[in-house]
Amino acid sequence: MDMSTPMGHGPKMKLVMVGNGMAGVRTLEELLKLAPDLYDITVFGAEPHPNYNRILLSPVLAGEQTVDDIILNPTDWYADNAIHLHLGKKVVKIDRSARYVEAEDGTRAEYDRLLLATGSNPFMLPVPGADLPGVISFRAIADVDAMIRASSQYRHAVVIGGGLLGLEAANGLMKRGMDVTVVHIGPWLMERQLDEPAARLLQKSLEEKGMKFLLQKQTAELVRGESGRVAAIKFKDGDSAPADLVVMAVGIRPNTELAESAGLHCNRGIVVNDTMQTFDPRVYSIGECAAHRGVAYGLVAPLFEQAKVCANHLAHYGIGRYQGSVTSTKLKVTGIDLFSAGDFIGGEGTESILYSDPIGGVYKKLVIKDNRLVGGVMYGDTVDGAWYFALLRDGKNVSELRDHLMFGQDHCGNLGHQGVNKAATMTDDMEVCGCNGVCKGDIVKAIREKGLFTLEDVRKHTKASSSCGSCTGLVEQILAVTAGGDYSAAPKTKSMCGCTDHTHEAVREAIRDNKLLTIPQVMTFMEWRTPNGCASCRPALNYYLISTWPGEAEDDPQSRFINERAHANIQRDGSYSVIPRMWGGQTTPAELRRIADVAEKYAIPTVKVTGGQRIDLLGVKKEDLPKVWADLDMPSGHAYGKALRTVKTCVGSEWCRFGTQDSTQMGIDLEKVFFKMWAPHKVKLAVSGCPRNCAEVAIKDVGIIGVDSGWEIYVAGNGGIKTEVAQFLVKVKTPDEVLEYSGAFLQLYREEARYLDRTVHYVERVGLDYVKKKILDDADNRRALYERLLFALSVERDPWVERAREGKLKHEFETVAA
Amino acid sequence: MNNWTDILDVNDIPKLGARVVRHGSLDIAVFRTADDEVFALEDRCPHKGGPLSQGIVHGRKVTCPMHSWNIELDSGCAVAPDHGCAREFAVKVEDGRVWLDFAEAACAAA
DSSP, X not given: OOOOOOOSSSSOEEEEEEOOSHHHHHHHHHHHHHOTTSEEEEEEESSSSOSBOGGGHHHHHTXXXXXXXXXXXOHHHHHHTTOEEEETOOEEEEETTTTEEEETTOOEEEOSEEEEOOOEEEOOOOOTTTTSTTEEESSSHHHHHHHHHHHHHOOEEEEEOOSHHHHHHHHHHHHTTOEEEEEESSSSTTTTTOOHHHHHHHHHHHHHHTOEEEXXXXXEEEEEOTTSSEEEEEETTSOEEEOSEEEEOSOEEEOOHHHHHTTOOBSSSEEEOTTSBOSSTTXXXXXXXXXXXXXXXXXXXXXXXXXXXXXXXXXXXXXXXXXXXXXEEEOOOTTOXXXXXXXXXXXXXXXXXXXXXXXXXXXXEEEEETTEEEEEEEESOOTTHHHHHHHHHHTOBOTTTHHHHTTOGGGGOBOSSTTOOOGXXXXXXXXXXXXXXXXXXHHHHHHHHHTOOSHHHHHHHHOTTSSSOTTHHHXXXXXXXXXXXXXXXXXXXXXXXXXXXXXXXXXXXXXXXXXXOSHHHHHHHTTOSSSSOOTTHHHHHHHXXXXXXXXXXXXXXXXXXXXXXXXXXXXXXXXXXEOBOOGGGOOOHHHHHHHHHHXXXXXXXXXXXXXXXXXXXXXXXXXXXXXXXXXHOOOBOOTTSSBEEEEEEOOGGGTOSSOOSOHHHHHHHHHHHHTTOBOSSOEEEEEESSTTOTTOGGGXXXXXXXXXXXXXXXXXXXXXXXXXXXXXXXXXXXXXXXXHHHHHHHHHHHHHSOTTOOHHHHHHHHOHHHHHHHHTSOHHHHHHHHHHHHHHHHTOOOHHHHHHHSOTTGGGGOOEEO | OOOOEEEEEGGGSOTTEEEEEEXXXXXXXXXXXXXXXXXXXXXXXXXXXXXXXXXXXXXXXXXOTTTOOEEEXXXXXXXXXXXXXXXXXXEEEXXXXXXXXXXXXXXXXX
8 A cells, every 4th residue: 555645745635533522633733733734634523513521511511611611622723723624424434445434414535544533422221212202321512401401391310320420410410400310230339430438428428419329220121201201210120210311321332333334443442553543554543432452541631642642643753652541530520529540449469558537528548569559549538639640650669658648648748839738729819839820720711711631731831830840739630620530641651751752761771781872872772753852851861871871971061951061050130159069068267268259359249158058159140150160269069960969967076065976077078979979860968966966867868867886877858849758778887888878879879760850759769678679688789889989970070170270161151242 | 134243153152052142231142053053042031031042952942941941043932832032133154154133133923
């Protein structure tokens, strides 16, 4: 078959999309962003409406939103993008050899590429009376219209199916004033998402709202009334109930009818590969109709992932792959908080942590397997749903979090949003993102007006949660409430950035195994999508190269963030701050005199003592930096870099009457040995001379406490966004051992952490036991790690000396007058 | 008609980097891409005035060092969804020399 495609010149290729729903239109949107002129696009939709947010049908039924509110792409959008839109036309035929599709009314469209986004059909129970007037499904705007009409004329509604959709339909009908009974075949509600205790709580609170339930009832027949409309429902056990309206919500089936008629391979969905192509490579399929690795997804986030990959492929960008998603569920019934994800039942090899407060209406269950969260269900308090979901998705080791896992992320000390952690209780003017000053109202507005669905979208448009990330859970809650649907379900593995699909780990491995020494080499070898990366991957690659091949790999200044290129910290007005190193926080009168002289000579506006026991000169002009460094004649403090920052010390046994060890000297020794160490993120150390801990070692990457019999080493503490207490690693006897054990830990972090992960994130990911195995149990490995660190440090030079005295990269500090 | 001023050698700008040209009180960032294309923008991010010259250059974009806005070098305009443009200046390279016209060129999307 001829698969050649006209590129750039000649007539455009023809893309036809069958189905006009969320997943399909999202694909077109992504495609138009990537290649706006590549295709002549035609869309067939069986419904008479443009693309709308199907997830929000429940709020429309409940009277909380209108149909206009949930339209995502008005017809203008199609016109603006020159898309031929055929509404209300059902495609009934695909001719794959002549390459055209044909609708019921005879409308034909030829294609070079065909996208099947036919979605799914509700499953109708094959019982007598299923075709009576008054028996409907809950799937489309027409169904909602029918329900709203019925609610104004009739009294008794029966919803068959106690799953997510059924309960949402029942809730909406109840709000419309109907007397609603939910019929369910299972022993409890929502058994695919809830365990029995959670389902009982849900049932109880729905009963309090007035909903009735008939569990473990099998429908035998729908009975016709005198008017010809359905009048009652009969069960197999002989019972019956009045029913003027019957809504079947027993499940959906991928709509594969058209694909099958065209001879495309289907198996519980239209079978697609990782690039969303069917067995005919000209024909793509995405959304609820597509079966990817045996799964047909029904939630929005995975479908949007698929859309991205599909658009990518259609645009000839080619290397994106969809590899499946982990999903979570949230029930959209106002006033009921419910969340479930993963394997929430548990079984052999799993353990469960339970919290149950029947009076308060709170139930939580977390299922753990091999120290990893594999599932959970929450009822009544779902604040931490997003956090649990992230732990689950990332497969994080939770052994150290275990004892407070149940109490949520807030327990781990996140700052910056007034301690509030429940989006629903926030008013529109309350600040969600403390870094970028974004209020709840801004986010809600952006979600509504711009039609945002994913966390990534919200970050791009509002900047909320795009800096420190501590408000991510809040933003995800706002997203779930405003746009409806599930929490963002990202792919199982996280790529480094948009320039590649490879993970940090894969890139590091390739650099190590193939001895790649420059960024262009890595990009060629790993088939980067962009010619020279972006501001996010280049600094990471540069770090991976120089940390893997010290002395051999090229340190590329143009791939360093400005602070590490200028070796000073850029300030909001474009000036810089200079912090000279003071070993262990100790200084001398001569140094202080030089600092004072420099501050006066260069008219430096602010002189401040830092939290790391040194002195900050703020407001230095860039062109003055080399002269300032020369006059200071002190080593670089690296206060600007992903590098060793300070070693904070107390005065220790030399002066302090409580001191048991010479903590100051220990700190100076550590700082001198680890000086010039680049790392995935900043690294801070501290040494206290006794357990009174005046140097605050508990919130440092490596904290040392002197005790009478030696030194205790603590690791992976953090005092930033996420306050985290350091964990005890080992107790040693001598200062040399302190150096070796601390150095080995830092080298392990340098070699294995992802760029921009602090030690706390790294240890959280691999677990302290792993660190112990590598450093405590294996003495040879510990020494080898330490040796590698010492070697890497031996090839680094003081950047201030190179620039102040030797004129390295002079152009960086010179402006051109013209 | 352009009023060209000879500024500097193209090799004085690092590849994937920038130099600051000071013209009176005006700072202009002159960028060089991997393919030796040269662009000139006022050294002020349309967001909060960050010095674009200090950002990381990739493709035909620069990422502002302050809050990571991406700015298109050939128009000075921010990549969506951010809005705003940095002033653009006409620039040419002849025989390895970079010439600038200090009269502001129209911003494509302004």
